[in-house]
Amino acid sequence: MQIIYTPSGDIVAAMKAQEAVVIETALMCFAPENPYCELAARMLRDIVAANEQFKRRAEEDAEAAASAST
Known part of the structure; x- marks a missing residue:
C-alpha cells in the first residue's frame, strides 16, 4: 500500500486488489460490532465500491479482449 499526501492536505491510500480485499474483510468484521464508528x-462503503468498480473494469477488459481476438 502506498500513502499519498495531496497538496490540499488529504491522504490517499493506493493499494493492490489483494490488500483491498483484506481491508474489506477486516472492516466487515469491525463495523457491525462498532455501529457508532x-x-x-x-471506509467500508468506499472500499466495497472501489472493489466493485475494479471487478467491473476487469470484466469489461476481458470482454473487450475476447471480442478483439475474434
Whole structure:
C-alpha cells in the first residue's frame, strides 16, 4: 500500500486488489460490532465500491479482449 499526501492536505491510500480485499474483510468484521464508528462505516462503503468498480473494469477488459481476438 502506498500513502499519498495531496497538496490540499488529504491522504490517499493506493493499494493492490489483494490488500483491498483484506481491508474489506477486516472492516466487515469491525463495523457491525462498532455501529457508532462512522469512519469505519464510510471506509467500508468506499472500499466495497472501489472493489466493485475494479471487478467491473476487469470484466469489461476481458470482454473487450475476447471480442478483439475474434
